[in-house]
Amino acid sequence: MEKRYYQKEIETMPVEDIKKLQSEKLVKQVKHVYENVPYYKKLMDEKGVTPDDIKGIEDLHKLPFLSKADLRDAYPYGLLAKPLNECVRIHSTSGTTGRRVVAFYTQHDVDLWEDCCARAIVAAGGSNEDVLQVAYGYGLFTGGAGLHGGGHKVGCLTLPMSSGNTERQIQFMMDLNSTILCCTPSYAAYMGESLKEQGYTPDTIPLKAGIFGAEAWTNEMRHQIEETLGIKAYDIYGLTETSGPGVAFECEEQTGMHINEDHFLAEIIDPETGEVLPEGSKGELVFTALDKEAFPLLRYRTRDICVLSREKCSCGRTLIKMAKPMGRSDDMLIIRGVNVFPSQIETVLLNEGYQPNYQIVIDRVNNNDTFDVLVEMNPENFTDTVSGVTKQEKALANAMKVMLGINPNVKLVAPKSIARSEGKAVRVVDKRKLYD
Amino acid sequence: MSLKQLTIFVENKKGALVDITKTLADNNVNLRALSIADTQDFGILRLIVNDNETATKALSDAGYLIKMTDVVGVKIGDQPGKLSKALEVLDKADINMEYLYAFMARTEKHAYVVLRVANNDEAEKALEDAGFHMITDADVDKL
Numbered sequence: 001m002e003k004r005y006y007q008k009e010i011e012t013m014p015v016e017d018i019k020k021l022q023s024e025k026l027v028k029q030v031k032h033v034y035e036n037v038p039y040y041k042k043l044m045d046e047k048g049v050t051p052d053d054i055k056g057i058e059d060l061h062k063l064p065f066l067s068k069a070d071l072r073d074a075y076p077y078g079l080l081a082k083p084l085n086e087c088v089r090i091h092s093t094s095g096t097t098g099r100r101v102v103a104f105y106t107q108h109d110v111d112l113w114e115d116c117c118a119r120a121i122v123a124a125g126g127s128n129e130d131v132l133q134v135a136y137g138y139g140l141f142t143g144g145a146g147l148h149g150g151g152h153k154v155g156c157l158t159l160p161m162s163s164g165n166t167e168r169q170i171q172f173m174m175d176l177n178s179t180i181l182c183c184t185p186s187y188a189a190y191m192g193e194s195l196k197e198q199g200y201t202p203d204t205i206p207l208k209a210g211i212f213g214a215e216a217w218t219n220e221m222r223h224q225i226e227e228t229l230g231i232k233a234y235d236i237y238g239l240t241e242t243s244g245p246g247v248a249f250e251c252e253e254q255t256g257m258h259i260n261e262d263h264f265l266a267e268i269i270d271p272e273t274g275e276v277l278p279e280g281s282k283g284e285l286v287f288t289a290l291d292k293e294a295f296p297l298l299r300y301r302t303r304d305i306c307v308l309s310r311e312k313c314s315c316g317r318t319l320i321k322m323a324k325p326m327g328r329s330d331d332m333l334i335i336r337g338v339n340v341f342p343s344q345i346e347t348v349l350l351n352e353g354y355q356p357n358y359q360i361v362i363d364r365v366n367n368n369d370t371f372d373v374l375v376e377m378n379p380e381n382f383t384d385t386v387s388g389v390t391k392q393e394k395a396l397a398n399a400m401k402v403m404l405g406i407n408p409n410v411k412l413v414a415p416k417s418i419a420r421s422e423g424k425a426v427r428v429v430d431k432r433k434l435y436d
Numbered sequence: 437m438s439l440k441q442l443t444i445f446v447e448n449k450k451g452a453l454v455d456i457t458k459t460l461a462d463n464n465v466n467l468r469a470l471s472i473a474d475t476q477d478f479g480i481l482r483l484i485v486n487d488n489e490t491a492t493k494a495l496s497d498a499g500y501l502i503k504m505t506d507v508v509g510v511k512i513g514d515q516p517g518k519l520s521k522a523l524e525v526l527d528k529a530d531i532n533m534e535y536l537y538a539f540m541a542r543t544e545k546h547a548y549v550v551l552r553v554a555n556n557d558e559a560e561k562a563l564e565d566a567g568f569h570m571i572t573d574a575d576v577d578k579l
Binding site: 377379382383384385386387389390411412413414415416417 | 441443445447473474475477478480482499500501503505534535552
């Protein structure tokens with residue numbers, strides 16, 4: 001009989017007990033943050049809240065929010081709550097210069113994060129009989145490290161492939177009989193296509209499950225991946241700010257992700273007013289890290305729009321479920337797994353001597369994101385040769401790559417050809433179908 | 437001594453060339469020669485016209501990105517091997533060429549070649565030394 005839970009006592013704990021546990025942890029955590037993070041203490045003081053006002057999770061709404069802007073203001077050490085010599089790890093959000101976020105971990109923090117990932121792996125049917133192929137990027141990105149650590153905890157034979165090099169991925173998968181694949185859904189789909197092209201049918205592929213996250217994907221895409229690879233595809237959610245993947249994970253029911261509530265307290269708020277919405281409402285997801293030591297964000301606004309549900313789950317887990325995110329409450333785009341803000345494109349254009357008139361066009365072709373940036377040509381730089389124009393396009397693309405960490409396809413267009421708004425300019429045309 | 441070429445940025449959109457040529461026609465501008473270099477996303481239209489000023493104003497007013505470029509115009513006989521001879525002259529003089537296009541005149545039995553080279557003066561001198569005649573804007577109207 002295969003083990004169904006990694007930490008049964010937590011995962012199936014009666015809801016009242018989880019809430020009690022959360023309350024105890026929250027009281028302690030607020031005190032820890034107030035005493036060790038001057039940045040957040042100031043926010044609390046400004047709001048007139050002291051740790052004594054927080055007696056349990058019912059008082060959570062009294063605390064101030066944190067947003068990505070705070071993380072930027074406080075970069076790099078402003079939200080650190082432990083001395084550096086007690087920290088053992090740093091991770092960072094994907095390559096964005098202007099808006100980089102660095103997160104710190106003590107050994108305790110790494111352990112609880114890996115526990116969360118281990119729960120996800122077990123929920124996907126993983127055990128020490130499995131070969132776990134981790135094809136998330138390793139490095140500053142949390143994807144690789146998180147699932148890798150989780151794989152060790154479960155006792156999986158862990159294959160630290162990192163992302164890319166599809167030929168090698170396939171060779172290892174087939175030769176070493178990988179049974180669980182962890183990567184972004186678009187890469188899973190791409191690998192599926194490559195396997196198919198090489199003549200592999202679902203019954204000849206050793207995989208039985210996949211744990212896919214770090215970008216939005218639809219159920220339609222899930223079915224496609226499941227069919228091509230002959231697996232069950234599980235969603236996983238997380239963000240560097242809270243630790244990484246594993247904040248929430250899917251069980252065999254595949255109807256939303258169980259939030260690891262003993263570590264992360266979730267709320268849904270109205271993104272306009274900040275007001276907490278009742279359970280079942282659609283709004284912005286906010287997380288409070290309950291027992292992280294080094295980088296314990298309280299009421300961090302994820303900007304993901306989502307719904308929480310505490311309906312009984314057939315898997316036996318009592319942990320609250322979050323739906324697949326349904327959109328964003330800011331203008332951040334996730335392109336090929338990388339966070340992109342339109343304002344970053346604007347910054348590059350101004351630096352490079354262009355007018356900030358641009359349009360970002362994103363599409364998903366063969367399950368891969370295309371990323372075009374239309375920019376109005378600077379009339380002074382117009383030349384009569386094609387190479388003169390393409391040279392400018394390449395230079396701009398390079399400058400954007402340095403800023404964003406991914407390569408756009410820059411297309412110069414005629415001046416004034418991008419619609420100036422009578423109202424608001426259309427800066428982003430996203431043709432992808434990301435949300436159900 | 438030089439020949440002016442009008443260079444126009446054309447987006448790959450349906451009807452773009454119709455619109456440009458119509459604008460020129462409406463302003464009584466005569467085309468002498470035309471070439472277009474295109475990529476998947478845009479084209480660069482190069483024109484030799486009889487009235488640069490009118491053409492530039494009309495197209496700018498219509499919102500086109502337009503630029504005047506100095507090019508070299510060479511008159512060559514309408515016989516096999518003449519173009520090759522002219523290019524050989526430039527090659528020997530080590531003058532790099534970006535592009536060229538050719539046109540015929542209505543009146544004379546001559547072909548004309550428009551050359552875009554790295555250095556116009558050097559190219560013109562080399563070609564003249566080899567016995568070629570250059571054409572200028574003043575000649576264009578008579579062709």
